[in-house]
Amino acid sequence: MPEPAETIDGWYCLHDLRSIDWTSWKHVPEDEKQEILAEFTAMVDKWIDNEQKEEGSYALYSILGQKADLMFMLLRPTMEELEQIEKAFNQSRLAEYTVPAYSYVSVVELGKYMFRGEGDPLEDPSVRERVFPILPKWEHICFYPMDKKREGDDNWYMMPAKDRGQLMYGHGMVGRKYAGYVKQVITGSVGFDDWEWGVTLFAHDVIQFKKLVYEMRFDEASARFAQFGPFYVGNVLEKDNITGYFQV
Numbered sequence: 001m002p003e004p005a006e007t008i009d010g011w012y013c014l015h016d017l018r019s020i021d022w023t024s025w026k027h028v029p030e031d032e033k034q035e036i037l038a039e040f041t042a043m044v045d046k047w048i049d050n051e052q053k054e055e056g057s058y059a060l061y062s063i064l065g066q067k068a069d070l071m072f073m074l075l076r077p078t079m080e081e082l083e084q085i086e087k088a089f090n091q092s093r094l095a096e097y098t099v100p101a102y103s104y105v106s107v108v109e110l111g112k113y114m115f116r117g118e119g120d121p122l123e124d125p126s127v128r129e130r131v132f133p134i135l136p137k138w139e140h141i142c143f144y145p146m147d148k149k150r151e152g153d154d155n156w157y158m159m160p161a162k163d164r165g166q167l168m169y170g171h172g173m174v175g176r177k178y179a180g181y182v183k184q185v186i187t188g189s190v191g192f193d194d195w196e197w198g199v200t201l202f203a204h205d206v207i208q209f210k211k212l213v214y215e216m217r218f219d220e221a222s223a224r225f226a227q228f229g230p231f232y233v234g235n236v237l238e239k240d241n242i243t244g245y246f247q248v
């Protein structure tokens with residue numbers, strides 16, 4: 001049996017995507033809208049406070065297209081904390097005007113392919129930074145789940161570790177060209193959700209997602225083995241712009 005890849009796991013992750021029921025929202029009296037948004041903003045304040053204490057992280061984006069309108073990406077040390085956040089939103093008044101669109105449960109993951117250090121990797125500050133990341137608040141986000149193929153000769157899980165390591169090295173080299181343009185957070189979801197990984201990318205210029213994902217399609221790790229779920233792309237929603245976003 002090929003040697004399984006060892007992973008270094010960090011914060012648990014919830015991608016929570018919601019669609020807004022604009023028709024119902026439109027009919028809410030203005031003063032009530034302000035109260036509802038104040039309650040939601042107070043929730044975001046808690047996420048910001050938690051991030052400042054480095055006990056987790058968050059990203060808040062508006063999503064284009066009809067698949068969803070909002071995406072919350074939340075990182076916490078435990079799944080219980082993620083559940084509390086999800087529940088708090090579901091019990092909020094804003095939730096009455098949203099419909100669940102998609103969700104994804106995973107954990108920030110670093111494959112040991114590239115880790116050359118000795119001892120406990122979680123004591124290495126550069127590893128900690130990657131598995132307990134403070135999510136960038138860059139202008140754009142792109143999120144999609146993916147699998148590695150298990151078909152005939154293209155079975156990732158039957159490949160020797162050394163060959164997988166080589167392919168991941170090639171993958172990393174393509175990715176490195178985008179340093180400063182795209183930041184990636186890879187979350188593992190085997191046993192947690194319907195796909196094997198969640199890929200979350202952040203960029204200042206949205207076109208960089210297309211360039212990177214397209215270039216990677218030609219790299220063997222993706223060309224032979226990658227299978228993709230739905231893609232979600234969006235724009236950062238800063239706390240101060242929440243009221244403006246909900247204006248109708």
Ligand code: VOV
Nearest residue numbers: 110111113168172175176178182184186197199213216222
């Ligand atoms: C910004 C670009 C970028 C960079 C620099 C980068 C680098 C790296 C390195 C060095 C490593 C290996 C060690 C680790 O960290 O695990 C990985 C790992 C991984 N990646 Fe990646 N990736 C990028 C970007 C990047 C993209 C765009 C995708 C989606 C693929 C595509 O075709 O759409 C992706 C996927 C993954 C996955 C699913 C894994 C885990 C695979 C496994 O079998 O364990 N990734 N990735």
